[in-house]
Amino acid sequence: MGGAVPNSAAGLLCLAAFLLAGTPNVSAGSISGSIHGSVSDPNGAAIPGVAITVMNVETGRVCQTATGVDGTFVAAALPEGRYALAVSVAGAEPVVLEPLEISGGRPATQVAASSPFALVKVTVSSNKGNPRQALPPEGSEEFRIEQGRAAGATLNPTRAGAGKLRGALMYARNGNNFDALTLMQERIFEGLRQSGLSGADALRRAPQAPVDNRALVSAGFPVWPGKIFSFTSWDRDWSSGTWQPPPIPAISPEGMQNLRAAQGEFAPGALDFLTGAFPPANDPTPRGGLILTTPSGRQIAVPLAQFNRAASGGVPYDRGYWTVLERVDTRVTGRNSRGLRALTDRIGDPGLPASIPGQEIGEEARNRSVVLNDSHIFSAVMRNELRFAHGRLAAWSRSNPGTALSVGGFNSIGNPNSPERRNDNSHELMDNLGFALGGHSMNIGFNILHYQIDASFVPNAQGTLTFGSLADLLMDRDAVFTRFTGAGLISARSLEAAGYFQDDWKVKPRLTLSLGARYEVSDVPLGFLEEAGRDRNRWQPRFGLAWNPGAGGRLLERTVFRGGYAMVSDPVDNRVLISLAQNFPRGAATVIGPVSGLVFGPRPAGAAPAQFGGNPNLSPAIRFATDSSNRVEVPYHQHYALGLDRRFGSFVFRAFYVGSRGAKLLRLREANPGFTAEEVNANPALVGALGLRPVMDPAGLVSGFRPDPSRGSVLLIEPTGQSSYNSGQFSLERRSSAGIRFDVRYTYGSFTSDSFADLSGNPWNLMADRARLACDQPHRVVANYAFTIPRRYAYRHLTRIVSGWEISGATTAASGMPYGVLNAANALGILPALGVAIFGTERARNTERLPWIQSTDLAVAKSIKTFTEHQALQLRAEFYNVFNHRNYTAVPFNILGAGDDPFRFQNFRQTEAMGRAFTFAARYSF
Numbered sequence: 001m002g003g004a005v006p007n008s009a010a011g012l013l014c015l016a017a018f019l020l021a022g023t024p025n026v027s028a029g030s031i032s033g034s035i036h037g038s039v040s041d042p043n044g045a046a047i048p049g050v051a052i053t054v055m056n057v058e059t060g061r062v063c064q065t066a067t068g069v070d071g072t073f074v075a076a077a078l079p080e081g082r083y084a085l086a087v088s089v090a091g092a093e094p095v096v097l098e099p100l101e102i103s104g105g106r107p108a109t110q111v112a113a114s115s116p117f118a119l120v121k122v123t124v125s126s127n128k129g130n131p132r133q134a135l136p137p138e139g140s141e142e143f144r145i146e147q148g149r150a151a152g153a154t155l156n157p158t159r160a161g162a163g164k165l166r167g168a169l170m171y172a173r174n175g176n177n178f179d180a181l182t183l184m185q186e187r188i189f190e191g192l193r194q195s196g197l198s199g200a201d202a203l204r205r206a207p208q209a210p211v212d213n214r215a216l217v218s219a220g221f222p223v224w225p226g227k228i229f230s231f232t233s234w235d236r237d238w239s240s241g242t243w244q245p246p247p248i249p250a251i252s253p254e255g256m257q258n259l260r261a262a263q264g265e266f267a268p269g270a271l272d273f274l275t276g277a278f279p280p281a282n283d284p285t286p287r288g289g290l291i292l293t294t295p296s297g298r299q300i301a302v303p304l305a306q307f308n309r310a311a312s313g314g315v316p317y318d319r320g321y322w323t324v325l326e327r328v329d330t331r332v333t334g335r336n337s338r339g340l341r342a343l344t345d346r347i348g349d350p351g352l353p354a355s356i357p358g359q360e361i362g363e364e365a366r367n368r369s370v371v372l373n374d375s376h377i378f379s380a381v382m383r384n385e386l387r388f389a390h391g392r393l394a395a396w397s398r399s400n401p402g403t404a405l406s407v408g409g410f411n412s413i414g415n416p417n418s419p420e421r422r423n424d425n426s427h428e429l430m431d432n433l434g435f436a437l438g439g440h441s442m443n444i445g446f447n448i449l450h451y452q453i454d455a456s457f458v459p460n461a462q463g464t465l466t467f468g469s470l471a472d473l474l475m476d477r478d479a480v481f482t483r484f485t486g487a488g489l490i491s492a493r494s495l496e497a498a499g500y501f502q503d504d505w506k507v508k509p510r511l512t513l514s515l516g517a518r519y520e521v522s523d524v525p526l527g528f529l530e531e532a533g534r535d536r537n538r539w540q541p542r543f544g545l546a547w548n549p550g551a552g553g554r555l556l557e558r559t560v561f562r563g564g565y566a567m568v569s570d571p572v573d574n575r576v577l578i579s580l581a582q583n584f585p586r587g588a589a590t591v592i593g594p595v596s597g598l599v600f601g602p603r604p605a606g607a608a609p610a611q612f613g614g615n616p617n618l619s620p621a622i623r624f625a626t627d628s629s630n631r632v633e634v635p636y637h638q639h640y641a642l643g644l645d646r647r648f649g650s651f652v653f654r655a656f657y658v659g660s661r662g663a664k665l666l667r668l669r670e671a672n673p674g675f676t677a678e679e680v681n682a683n684p685a686l687v688g689a690l691g692l693r694p695v696m697d698p699a700g701l702v703s704g705f706r707p708d709p710s711r712g713s714v715l716l717i718e719p720t721g722q723s724s725y726n727s728g729q730f731s732l733e734r735r736s737s738a739g740i741r742f743d744v745r746y747t748y749g750s751f752t753s754d755s756f757a758d759l760s761g762n763p764w765n766l767m768a769d770r771a772r773l774a775c776d777q778p779h780r781v782v783a784n785y786a787f788t789i790p791r792r793y794a795y796r797h798l799t800r801i802v803s804g805w806e807i808s809g810a811t812t813a814a815s816g817m818p819y820g821v822l823n824a825a826n827a828l829g830i831l832p833a834l835g836v837a838i839f840g841t842e843r844a845r846n847t848e849r850l851p852w853i854q855s856t857d858l859a860v861a862k863s864i865k866t867f868t869e870h871q872a873l874q875l876r877a878e879f880y881n882v883f884n885h886r887n888y889t890a891v892p893f894n895i896l897g898a899g900d901d902p903f904r905f906q907n908f909r910q911t912e913a914m915g916r917a918f919t920f921a922a923r924y925s926f
Helices: 010-022 137-143 183-194 199-205 253-261 270-277 470-475 553-557 575-581 677-682 685-690 796-802
Strands: 031-040 051-056 062-066 072-079 081-088 095-102 109-114 119-126 166-174 211-224 228-243 248-251 289-293 299-307 315-331 336-349 363-379 382-397 404-407 411-413 421-437 440-456 464-467 479-486 489-508 511-522 539-547 559-569 587-595 621-624 636-648 651-670 693-696 702-706 714-735 740-753 779-788 805-814 853-865 872-880 917-925
Touching (some): 031 081, 031 095, 062 072, 183 199, 248 411, 253 270, 253 289, 289 470, 404 470, 464 470, 553 559
Parallel strands (some): 404 464
Antiparallel strands (some): 031 119, 051 062, 166 211, 166 917, 211 228, 248 299, 315 336, 336 363, 363 382, 382 421, 440 489, 479 587, 489 511, 559 636, 651 714, 714 740, 779 805, 805 853, 853 872
8 A cells, every 4th residue: 555655855755656656565455364372381381471573584574472471472464474483581592483384275283392491382374365353453554653763673583583603695796798788888889880890899898787796794693592692794785887988079189289389379388288187189080170369360270079088998987885784682681672783884986987087076975873772571561662873974075176177169177066075963762662451552652863964065166267268278368267155064953852652453353443643843954944933733643444344245254444544744854955055145156257367376265255245135045935933834745545455265456545645845936037138028028927127237237137126036945835646556466375476566646746856937837837746657567476386296306406496577567757848948938939948838847758668577596405404595597677678767858959959859769778687696594
């Protein structure tokens, strides 16, 4: 079902919709069994209060309970699958039973295990699809309360309870010579073939698909049996490949010879500076030419060719990533346990190879998190968990090309935005008390989160030096230097506190309700919006139900109805702070020029914000809008779903309506748009219709028009956006004891919004922004299928060879993503005389759509038992997009304006599309 949309950002909305469309959750209709049993001491006396953990080894889902006063326990209404059960008796090594299998039509099975301190008897029951069962709280879990934001320690009974060394070794290789060429690689390959190269040479010079390698080592062992268990994992991912940067215009050998002949007429050292900054041509492909006129009137012809960094082959491009996890679980007493989880990861990216060596922009990032967990069992029906978490993110740029240089009609180098850095710290305290009372399973608790961000995202921090022509550079004249002036720093703090209550109420054996509420209080980011008050309307109610009528004949006996409602609010997005830090009054762009002597002379530092000259009201500004009470309004979403599950023998059919509505979403609007005199003269009706007034320059001439000529551009970040998702989701699933499983899912939906990441179109008609999101897919069909060869054969050696094989796959067909078309001369869509708009009254957003997505993925796996029952080797090969269908996920060139190439306009062959890919992996578990 899963109607939750986690964030107000459009990209996260799209991700949620994509997941919703493809994978409706397993519902109460697939419940088919239970695991119940007893725990006693060696003399047969019942042991109450023993912690019982049941984990689905296929999905990782964990169910925890405890024995009652009579020593018995039950984990009811479990979906089909394979389970592991861990029994933790005080002062003793945990007892683990696995695998325990629940399958439709499978008879009840009994297993037993013992230790010096306990005897465990377990019965596994399957119900053959009988709907007359007690529905669990999981039937409505999609609408349960969020307890906290920090990650928690997860118990894995197949490792933590084994009492022996357990672990795994894994290696996977993704991307190799078996992969098909991407569309970009194919274009380059064909171009090289047409230039006369052989197929082998052309393939060698074309950029190669990156080879991604991943290695994993994990191990868990009891440091002190029955008391302390330790688990460690190390995950390393490294990829290598090649990239072919696009060729750029460069001075040909003939052009360089002509320039050196006239070197005496240039500024001293200017020609050497030019040749040091821009490499000479190494590819004779003509790229036009330039005519330079010296102060003496001499004209110099400079033919241009091109510099191709990948002329002799692709440029190497390697990246790396690693993660280390350490977890320690300690049983303090029979009722109290504590855990420590520490995670560190790091990624290094040198940056995509640039057309000119040394111009790469790389980055590194490091994450660290620590979670402390304390769990206490007060009784068989009451348990408390206290958790503290700390997280730290550090990210920074790896390279710094320095001041950017742009030469009109020729080329440009440099990235003036570097260096950039970011450091985030979070601390969270959470407590949850869970207890059972009659038919109620309740949770009550709180969480407190403190978030701190310190970052520097300074646009044009190093400055940009612009020359109108190559002649201006060589003469060192008429340069314009622009640079950001201001701190450009983000240093903000926020505090969030929340309390919640959740009740999973089994009203009747066939009716379960989930009732809950959460209330949040959060500060606005201190340091930026402290003058504004916090939003007080932060109630988040939840309601869910699962109901099996039971009576009414076979139709209703095997039918389960489910539904629910949830409200979720989002804190202020910290990305808003970037825009606030980069605009007036915290910063502004200083423009100096045209002046001479900047090639070798010192670059101006620019003025501090307090020293800005002129009228500050004319500087571009950005503001965060508040309500009439000067309070920051927080975006929120409402999620709702209603549907049914129906079992037909071994088939389960599901039909659901899933929807969501977002409100108070952030959007960016120009509050004082400006128009040139030329635009207004071509559309004189705009003056009266939009209330435009002339903007006068110092000479008293009309330079443009704005609604308020006393101010410059004013961008407003305001919580006025809305979104809407509506869908019908249908699925048919079948599992059989013969090893065949399949399910087919279809979603028909619509995802629209008027809150987009870019600037709103027509500020006088915000409803014109209403359009389908860029990830909207009206139709999506997914078929999953798997076949496992049975393990039972008359001959043991034949069993080892033939059994353990599994073939699985997934076939997807879905509508392509929508996109819009931009007329560069009429971005706002309100200038009829200038042509078709991107959106607005003439053309809406996202009216075009990419072609249908079609893909079939297959996997073949073989599991081999090696020396003991606990040791196994699994070999796996995965084939993505087996039929090599070109799935266009990149928008084609969609901007049409003066100087744009009409051949590229909406030409899908000029975009990028991935081809068939392969992954091979081996895993050894022990």
